[in-house]
Amino acid sequence: PGYHLDLFVRGALTLPVCAVLGLPLSVASTVPSIAHVISLTTYEVKQLPEGERKVPTKVVEQRATNFLIHVLIGCALFLAPVLKFLPQAVLQGVFFYMGIASLTGNNLFDRLFLWLIWDSAKYPQYHYIRKLPISRVHLYTFVQLICLAILYGLKAIKETSVVFPFFMASLAIIRKGLRWMFTEEELRLLDSLPDEDDDGEVLSSEKPDLMNLEKQKEGDKSEVEI
Template identity: 45%
Template structure:
């Protein structure tokens, strides 16, 4: 489960990663190592979510933001393998430095983990919508869902998600943690009940089924298609009007035979 979550997040299209054959080779090696580790009683070899996402973020090159609400633009990939190498070298060295590491205060370690977790919240739609509660309208970024969904409905959707998250966390840390999987399954019915409060277009914009960048591209294509359709209709209407005027002009030029006055 940890490996699949990491793979889904890392391989989102907005990261623009390539080398698909290398990705499949990685999955094959992981599958083989899972079998070997299971037979030999060793820990499973899977992708760590925090380490994987941190490595991907270190590869991205983005523009600097200056205006309020402006989102950084993706410029390219910084090809390097230093991050992953250093991470695992330091993890290996920690085995031999246990006598020294025990003097590090636990609050310091918790602070490091907290920083890593918070730094990975950037780009998550749920976290972006939470910040909208305290953000002025003029400072709000150009999110695609703000174009199609009223702000009050965005807040309502976010409040439902936040309530479900708090409820799940409360159950997880209580004695009723055994029913946690059933409560996760119950979220399916909560999502289905939202059909009575939101339209399909609103849910498509808020449910984050695809990356924000992809939604903006699709929205731009739809707008371009609508403009092209309107332009085509206007040209057809103009051509039809021109044809009618031409026919009227031809009719007025036709000689009408006069009656003879000879008796």
């Protein structure tokens, strides 16, 4: 809920104020954001016959790290005379490392790495590899790669960058259109979340009712007293 609130504040308050005052629009920095969320994620190692798999169990929502990050960004303004002596390669290396580290657990790149493995017997035992023909997996990866290339091309070319948000929104329509190329079962396996088991069931079946959380706590206390 906390991260959704952040997006709401950004969309409802920050963007309109920047638009009215003619200030630069704030955008989410993808690589640091993903790296930050990964650092706050707690994983559980699930034992499988083919090996181990890390499954995210929860993400610690707090405000301390976000606040400190932006305090340090503000301090960087006063440290500009010192920071200018840092080699540019050092800064690029930091962001390069953060980008590579954020690829861990990304299904698209997990499937892209399969293209580098010539022996199919050495494929990682992902659930979709065990249940689907590898040609269908590669076809789905190829479609996603084409969409990614189009997004990058639209963003990189100045004349077409204005179309970038519209194509981003059209990805939902493209995803719906994939039903003509793949069956529902294939899409379910290829799009399955990391915290789902092989049968498509979420590992933690009980979900808290956020709307009646206080009532649930009172009910639990009464049961303990009884």
